[in-house]
Amino acid sequence: MFKKEKIKDLHYSVTGVLPAAETQKMANEILKEHGAKAKIAGFRPGHVPMDILRARYGKGAWADAVDKLMNADMDAFVRDKKIKLAGAPRADVIKVALGEDTEYSLEFDVLPTLPHLDLEKFTIVKKTAAVPESEIVKSLENLRKSRAQAEKQPADYRAAIGDVAVIDFKGFVGNEAFAGGEAKHHHLILGSGSFIPGFEEKLIGRKVGEKFDITVKFPKDYHAAELAGKDARFQVEIHELRHHLLPELNDQLAKDVGLTDLAALRDHIKKILEEQYMEASARDMRNELLDILADKVKLDLPENLVAQEYDMARAEFDEHAGHAHAKDQKWDDKKERKEAERRVKLGLILAEWGEQNGIGVENGDIQRAVWAEASRYPDPQQVFAYYNQNPNALSMMRGMLFEQKALDAMITHTKTKEKTVKPEELFKQTDVK
Numbered sequence: 001m002f003k004k005e006k007i008k009d010l011h012y013s014v015t016g017v018l019p020a021a022e023t024q025k026m027a028n029e030i031l032k033e034h035g036a037k038a039k040i041a042g043f044r045p046g047h048v049p050m051d052i053l054r055a056r057y058g059k060g061a062w063a064d065a066v067d068k069l070m071n072a073d074m075d076a077f078v079r080d081k082k083i084k085l086a087g088a089p090r091a092d093v094i095k096v097a098l099g100e101d102t103e104y105s106l107e108f109d110v111l112p113t114l115p116h117l118d119l120e121k122f123t124i125v126k127k128t129a130a131v132p133e134s135e136i137v138k139s140l141e142n143l144r145k146s147r148a149q150a151e152k153q154p155a156d157y158r159a160a161i162g163d164v165a166v167i168d169f170k171g172f173v174g175n176e177a178f179a180g181g182e183a184k185h186h187h188l189i190l191g192s193g194s195f196i197p198g199f200e201e202k203l204i205g206r207k208v209g210e211k212f213d214i215t216v217k218f219p220k221d222y223h224a225a226e227l228a229g230k231d232a233r234f235q236v237e238i239h240e241l242r243h244h245l246l247p248e249l250n251d252q253l254a255k256d257v258g259l260t261d262l263a264a265l266r267d268h269i270k271k272i273l274e275e276q277y278m279e280a281s282a283r284d285m286r287n288e289l290l291d292i293l294a295d296k297v298k299l300d301l302p303e304n305l306v307a308q309e310y311d312m313a314r315a316e317f318d319e320h321a322g323h324a325h326a327k328d329q330k331w332d333d334k335k336e337r338k339e340a341e342r343r344v345k346l347g348l349i350l351a352e353w354g355e356q357n358g359i360g361v362e363n364g365d366i367q368r369a370v371w372a373e374a375s376r377y378p379d380p381q382q383v384f385a386y387y388n389q390n391p392n393a394l395s396m397m398r399g400m401l402f403e404q405k406a407l408d409a410m411i412t413h414t415k416t417k418e419k420t421v422k423p424e425e426l427f428k429q430t431d432v433k
Contacts, residue, residue: 026065086302109302119413150242166240354406
């Protein structure tokens with residue numbers, strides 16, 4: 001039972017005593033559980049005398065009894081006070097000895113009580129934009145490019161941007177070949193930027209059968225430190241040149257993708273773009289509501305949660321600090337603490353409001369989100385495998401969906417004001433903060 005409690009804001013410090021008789025009773029129950037499974041020479045499991053069990057397992061059973069009774073005291077305290085813990089309590093056993101009362105202390109932070117949110121007082125801007133014809137045309141061209149066929153060209157054909165060059169190459173720094181700098185019959189799309197800067201451009205205008213050298217300089221931030229910033233020479237031979245031929249923009253193209261005709265294909269693309277515009281508008285509305293909640297809602301924050309959020313941000317910063325593109329970045333302690341407080345505050349608001357209003361995430365929600373994520377990649381199965389093998393990634397996905405659904409539900413209680421904008425304004429900042 002708790003003897004004393006000290007409360008400061010959301011931080012509790014309590015001390016308690018576990019009577020020896022109560023601890024011994026719990027220890028005996030634990031010993032009986034050991035006895036049912038213990039294999040001790042001369043006794044069948046479940047028939048080991050208590051004095052033998054106590055001699056062999058007594059100290060461990062007493063320690064386990066203390067843990068169980070402290071947890072029971074903690075649970076009873078939480079129920080009685082009607083509070084929610086903001087993390088696991090920090091326990092300290094002040095005095096413990098077999099057969100004697102145990103004294104202990106617990107320190108913990110609790111979650112704040114969410115004040116009433118009068119969402120009807122907030123006004124959110126709903127941006128709308130019409131899908132321009134140029135975007136439909138662009139999408140149709142991208143579709144044509146995705147279904148282009150690379151046809152082998154005759155010997156007198158000269159390489160151009162967008163062509164596929166099938167090449168052998170071998171790289172040298174000085175007179176020494178370097179590891180990973182050689183390949184046979186490598187398929188390189190000219191203009192793709194997949195090779196060292198300057199390499200692809202020097203294949204333009206070349207013909208099949210040519211053998212030549214290309215000199216380039218590795219970027220200073222190249223991932224292989226032993227090559228970064230160094231001059232290099234590549235021996236190159238062209239075996240084939242393939243030119244991409246785009247399919248005609250007609251009814252047959254539409255049929256190839258499962259639609260009836262070109263008009264249906266255009267309508268389908270327009271519908272997809274409209275859905276993207278609506279989602280971008282919804283994300284802007286969520287961001288605006290987050291800004292309002294962060295500014296308008298007053299909420300005390302558990303210091304341990306803020307510290308955890310701050311420490312995670314610092315660890316991530318330190319992890320990336322050694323990268324070339326991050327060397328000039330500096331840690332702003334004051335700014336990062338404010339950002340940590342903001343994230344904790346918004347997380348608590350959304351979690352509590354969502355629970356109060358029955359917001360939940362179903363397995364179907366997660367499956368659809370994973371499928372949407374996977375569809376953005378060339379090999380969707382790799383994405384599925386990643387989520388199947390990483391419970392933490394699925395947990396993060398569930399948390400993101402919960403917050404999104406909570407925000408969308410909140411927005412239905414706010415006032416909205418429509419504003420017509422240009423399409424590009426919908427895609428400036430669309431990620432939930």
